[in-house]
Amino acid sequence: MLIAPSLLSCDFSVFRDEIVRIDQGGADIMHLDVMDGHFVPNLTFGAPVIKKLRNATDKPFDVHLMISEPHRYINDFADAGADIISFHTESDSDIDETLRLIEARGVKPALAIKPGTAPEVVLPYLDRLYMVLVMTVEPGFGGQSFMPDMMDKVTFLKKEIGERGLSTLIEVDGGIAKDTIATAAKAGVDICVAGTAVFGAPNAKEAITELRALCG
Numbered sequence: 001m002l003i004a005p006s007l008l009s010c011d012f013s014v015f016r017d018e019i020v021r022i023d024q025g026g027a028d029i030m031h032l033d034v035m036d037g038h039f040v041p042n043l044t045f046g047a048p049v050i051k052k053l054r055n056a057t058d059k060p061f062d063v064h065l066m067i068s069e070p071h072r073y074i075n076d077f078a079d080a081g082a083d084i085i086s087f088h089t090e091s092d093s094d095i096d097e098t099l100r101l102i103e104a105r106g107v108k109p110a111l112a113i114k115p116g117t118a119p120e121v122v123l124p125y126l127d128r129l130y131m132v133l134v135m136t137v138e139p140g141f142g143g144q145s146f147m148p149d150m151m152d153k154v155t156f157l158k159k160e161i162g163e164r165g166l167s168t169l170i171e172v173d174g175g176i177a178k179d180t181i182a183t184a185a186k187a188g189v190d191i192c193v194a195g196t197a198v199f200g201a202p203n204a205k206e207a208i209t210e211l212r213a214l215c216g
């Protein structure tokens with residue numbers, strides 16, 4: 001299991017130091033939540049901020065776009081140093097065109113689905129995807145409760161990935177904590193995003209170590 005702390009819950013007044021802290025704490029991937037106040041009712045940061053932070057770590061930058069028109073900004077996030085770009089199937093952008101923009105930049109493409117979205121929507125694109133992001137809360141805010149019934153989507157997608165002989169990864173995002181991560185691990189999740197569970201803990205390194213250990 002790879003642990004991807006969500007910087008959404010970090011202390012933004014020392015954003016760079018927070019990245020260094022979780023890098024040294026054993027984070028595998030840096031999860032960066034981009035929100036536009038339109039696709040979701042919250043605003044965070046964009047490509048210029050990510051670009052300035054890119055040299056704080058060598059770990060991959062996993063950019064989760066919660067924006068209405070992701071296709072308009074793919075080049076900006078690629079220029080900023082994104083390693084993985086996830087965008088939502090529920091956005092207004094054409095999925096095929098947006099994937100092509102990501103592929104053209106050599107960035108790893110991922111599709112994200114909200115809790116109300118059926119996993120079947122990603123199937124036509126599965127063989128092009130590095131990862132599928134299954135949301136386990138409604139996107140927009142950290143600190144919400146994990147939705148265990150989303151694991152049915154993980155099981156469904158893992159089966160499809162296996163049958164097609166693909167290596168597409170499954171990431172879950174929202175409410176991952178000490179009491180929920182084993183459920184995700186059992187379902188076959190490859191990457192767990194954790195915001196509150198890492199940044200709300202007294203010691204981020206211990207929190208990351210404990211989360212990983214709970215996966216068995």
Ligand SMILES: O=C(CO)[C@H](O)[C@H](O)COP(=O)(O)O
Binds near residue numbers: 031033195
């Ligand atoms: O995409 C997100 C919210 O839309 C965040 O990545 C997610 O909520 C992480 O926070 P937490 O672990 O506190 O639930």
Ligand SMILES: [Fe+2]
Binds near residue numbers: 031033
């Ligand atoms: Fe996220």
